[in-house]
Amino acid sequence: MNDKQIILTLYKHFHAQVDSGVIPVTMRAPSLVGTVQDDPFDCWIAKEIQRAAPHLEVTQPGKLTTPDIVIRDPKTKAIVSLEVKKLIQKKNGADPRGLTLDYNSCLPCGATLIKVGDETVTIPCFYFFALLNQTSTGIVTLILMDGDCLNHDFNLHKEAKLANTSEYNHGPYGEGSVRHRRMYTYPNPLNSKLPFFHLQHILVCKKHDAEMLTLKKQTSANIIRDDNYNNSFHYSIIDLSVKKHTGTVPTHRDIFKDCKERKPKDRTPSMPQIKAQG
Numbered sequence: 489m490n491d492k493q494i495i496l497t498l499y500k501h502f503h504a505q506v507d508s509g510v511i512p513v514t515m516r517a518p519s520l521v522g523t524v525q526d527d528p529f530d531c532w533i534a535k536e537i538q539r540a541a542p543h544l545e546v547t548q549p550g551k552l553t554t555p556d557i558v559i560r561d562p563k564t565k566a567i568v569s570l571e572v573k574k575l576i577q578k579k580n581g582a583d584p585r586g587l588t589l590d591y592n593s594c595l596p597c598g599a600t601l602i603k604v605g606d607e608t609v610t611i612p613c614f615y616f617f618a619l620l621n622q623t624s625t626g627i628v629t630l631i632l633m634d635g636d637c638l639n640h641d642f643n644l645h646k647e648a649k650l651a652n653t654s655e656y657n658h659g660p661y662g663e664g665s666v667r668h669r670r671m672y673t674y675p676n677p678l679n680s681k682l683p684f685f686h687l688q689h690i691l692v693c694k695k696h697d698a699e700m701l702t703l704k705k706q707t708s709a710n711i712i713r714d715d716n717y718n719n720s721f722h723y724s725i726i727d728l729s730v731k732k733h734t735g736t737v738p739t740h741r742d743i744f745k746d747c748k749e750r751k752p753k754d755r756t757p758s759m760p761q762i763k764a765q766g
Contacts, residue, residue: 489561491568491612492697494544498559499632499691501540503728506689510626529624530556530572533616549602554594555613558602567611569600571635574618575678577628582680583619587747588673593652595672597645598636610642619678619686631677631685633692637713637723638674648672675744684709684725684740691726698724706730710739 489497505511515528530548534557538546545560555569571594575583600613615638619629639645651670658664680686690708698707708727714720 489541489564490566492693492701494541494559494561494566494568495614495632495693496691496701496703497541498537499726500728501536502627502630502632503689506729509687510621510628511630511689512626513620513624515624527572529574529618529620533557533570533572555600555602558611567602567604567609569602569611569613570616571596571613572616572618573678574620576624577619577621579622583629583676583678583686585676586679586681587676587744587750589676589678591672591674593648593669593671595645595648596635596638596674597642598634598638598640599642600635600645601649615677617677619680627689629678629685629687630689631692632690633677634694634697634723636694636721637692637711640715640721675747682743684738684743688725688727689729692723693726695722695724698726707737709737711743712739712741714742 502511513529513532515532534546534548537544537557537559543562545562547558547560548556549558554571556572557570558567559569560567573589575585575589578584596615598613599610601608602611603609613635615631615633615635617629617631617633618627620626621628648670653668655666655668658666677685677692692711693701695710698704703724703726706726706728707724708730709725711723711725712720713723
C-alpha cells in the first residue's frame with residue numbers, strides 16, 4: 489500500500505465500527521495509566537490500526553514526541569504518520585474548545601520529519617481528531633484530516649521545531665533559567681459550530697487524492713482553502729455512509745474564518761486582592 493491507501497484503510501476500519509452515530513472505544517482504566525503523559529487513547533488507536541492491518545508496522549515514538557504514531561508498510565516502504573487530538577464532549581453536546589485547539593510547540597502540517605535509521609526523511613502527516621462522549625467510551629465526531637488542510641507551509645513547520653530556546657543566568661542570583669516556548673493555537677475541526685464536521689465520521693483529503701482513490705461517489709462536500717498568497721487548495725470530505733452521491737455536492741470556503749477575525753488582547757497580571765482596612 490502507498491501512504492494514501494494506508495490512510496483509507498484506517499478510515500474504513502474506524503468507520504465500519506460506527507454504531508448509532510458512535511464509534512465504541514475501550515481504553516485502559518485511569519488507575520492503570522502509567523504517567524500523566526501516557527495517553528491510553530493514543531494506545532487504543534495504535535492497537536486498532538494493528539487490528540485493521542496486521543501487516544503494517546505501527547510505532548509510537550514516545551511521550552511528548554510529534555507525530556504520535558508512525559505507520560509503515562514493510563513491503564512497499566510507504567510511511568505515514570498520525571497526530572492525535574481528542575476532546576471530551578460537554579454536557580450540552582458541544583465541544584469544550586470552540587474556535588481553536590492547542591498544538592503546543594509543534595505547528596500542524598501535512599508533512600513532518602522522522603528518522604529512519606540515521607536518515608532524516610519527510611513523510612505525510614494526518615490528524616486524527618476525535619470528540620469523545622462524556623464517559624470516553626465512544627467517538628461522536630471523527631475527522632481524519634490531511635495536515636495540509638491546517639497548514640501547508642512545511643518550512644514554517646520545521647522552523648517551529650527549533651523555535652524553543654532557554655535563557656540561563658537569570659534572576660538576581662543568576663541561578664534561574666527561562667524557557668521560551670512557543671505555544672500554537674490553530675483551527676479546531678471538532679468545533680461543534682461546524683455542521684459539516686460535527687458528529688460526522690469522515691476523511692478529509694486532497695481532492696485529487698480522493699479521485700485517485702475513486703472516492704468521488706462518497707464525497708459529501710468539498711472544501712476550498714485560500715491562502716495568503718492567492719493559492720486555492722481543494723479538499724474532499726469523504727463519508728462512507730454516503731453510498732453513492734450522484735448529485736452536486738456543496739462546497740465550503742473559508743471554513744475557519746472566525747479564527748482569522750481574532751484580535752490580540754493586552755495581558756494584565758493577575759494578583760490576589762484583599763479588603764482595604766477602614
